[in-house]
Amino acid sequence: MMSTPTSTSQLKLVKNKKKLTVKDIILRILVYAFLITNTVFILFPVLWIIGSSLNPGDSLYSSTMIPKNPTFIHYKELFTKTDYPIWYKNTLKIAFMNMILSTILTTFNAYVFSRFRFKGRKAGLVTILVLQVFPSFLTLTAIYTLLMQLNLLNTHIGLVLFYAGAQIPGNTWLIKGYFDQIPKSLDEAARVDGATNFTTFTKIIMPLAVPIIVFLALTSFIGPWMDFILQSVVLRTADKKTLAMGLMEMVTGQTNTKFTLFAAGAILVAVPITILYAFLQKYIVEGLSSGAVKS
Amino acid sequence: MEDKKKFAWLSYIIMGSAQIMKGEYIKGIFLLLVEILTIVFGIPYFAHGLWGIWTLGVTKYHFNEQGIAVYDHSIFLMLQGLTSIFLILIIIGIYIYNVKDAYRPKQAKKTTLRDKIDRNFHWIFMTPGILAMLFLIVLPIIFTVLVAFTDYSGPYHLPPRNLVRWVGLQNFKEIFGLKIWNQTLSGVFVWTVTWAILATITSFFVGLMWAxxxxxxxxxxxKLWRTIFIIPYAVPGLISLLIMRLLFSGPGPINDFVEHLGLQRIGWLTDPHMAKVTLVLINMWLGAPYFMALMTSILTNIPKDLYESSDIDGATAFQKLRHITVPMVLLSTMPLLISSFAYNFNNFMIIYAVTSGGPVNPNYRYAGHTDLLISWIYKMTLNQQQYHMASVVTIMIFLMIAPIVAYTFTRSKSFREEDLI
Known part of the structure; x- marks a missing residue:
């Protein structure tokens, strides 16, 4: 007569609130033991890196999770002894440019496909659908050659152009789907009042689509922080380097001597992004679920 | 009005002339400008480009009498050829519009510029996006496909020192026919598929268990447990992966712990089999929270009476899990599982950040034991300059992934509401 934890304990709670059977107690102990061990596994890497960043030495061998004499020296060294500030500045710059360009390109396209009926519209939508199937970063050689021809190799603009271009197909569908749910009667009312298409877009559609636009802006802002492939192809010199490239090198280099520095650098990246996620959670959930698949 | 139509034929020769006659000056001048630019700059560029993509250049790298290097750069020529084809198509489009427009009677009402812009609003608004897609997505894809039919590779077929040639299907024959290529392809392919399945299923079931x-x-x-279990999802992926790389490294803390227990240090990332297991474990840490978050809402949507009636029938906990919970959850997450499979199939980041494809496999060409197709392509492109083979494998990935993505996409909400098919 045993059942899932759910219904058993429910039944038991109703039947006899005071007395728990031995079986129940064992079950509970097992459940909590499971939760606690899993918590340990989940938190260990996170706590370890925090602890490591406070360790005085700089090698992987000597660092301990709970440092004996904690120090912030590595955080200071990041700014005095490495190019970390440059990487941070470059990454922020790329992220902002990508956020703006991606949002503009995609919302414009989505608005047109959502609101206008013109020749070639369906063909356009199908083409976009087909394009989003191809992982565009597979075309590395072409991107490299193209940028070389345009003299945009080793520039942040060149990188952003490709980021912003690559996200158009998938996100156009996502945003268009959201725009479609905004009643057309609102646009028509605005048109009657003499609004142009552009003012309808900025005054009616945009304000009503804030959640999905925030989601789009957030994802295009976060993307460049974690991408490594395209950056390593396009950016060549030290002054153009980004956080992803810099941190990667600290760890994958032949000598792991910069290990504690990496820990500090990783934390300074992870903390703002995690906080950003936490604050904008509402939009992320909404964005994910509107893009999610209906079964 | 009829009078003016007599001049419409002029637009066949001089673009925009009919429009200017009609008094539509801005449009007319724009069209005229397109024609002038095409003749002056376009035709020489296009001619060279088309010749270039056909021949891939004929002049070998050499020094002329003045001691200046002279050469045809095959890859640049190919790109110029492609760009030319794209631009020619666009110009043909404008030309057709021009002729059609010439025969259209002039608008009776005088319209302001504001109205004109508003009427063509959708074209103006879409142009940047369309151009971006055309030149940043479509062009590179076609370029990549074309490279698969050339011998573009180091060390003997690299411009500008050498010319690149069209070789037809030779690369495809080689990758299937030559033992070293064939062995690598099949080995990497089998691991890629195994990895994608294992990675997806393990994180799915751990996520389900947590939920x-x-x-x-x-x-x-x-709420506390849920928050703890979602943490790996919030930490930026690359950072977590690099941390894992250090955790599992030879002198890392996990091996310290193993040694502490009185055991031998384990080659988590250096032993071929162990490295694969470690990757799946790491992926579980990263991926399970996503599934847990998804499951939580799905679980609450399973009708309670299903459990109640099975209670009456005397079902055990395991039976209920197996016959009610898992099938119900699977049903509603199937499309997500498939897209997760497609994602893991191309999960370059985890491989590159944790093992860099290692440990080395002497039986493979340019690939290690844990390399996926995608990281193999990356290595061939960036480290080995085997662009031709990288393109061949890229085409294969396209062909394998496209049906999967297309399938999931046709089930998405935004697609269904559009009613395209």
């Missing part, structure tokens, strides 16, 4: 246990009514402070 089931956290949501069971015996557990107090659910």
């Amino acid at each position: 089931l246990i956290v949501n069971s009514s015996g557990v107090k402070i659910k």
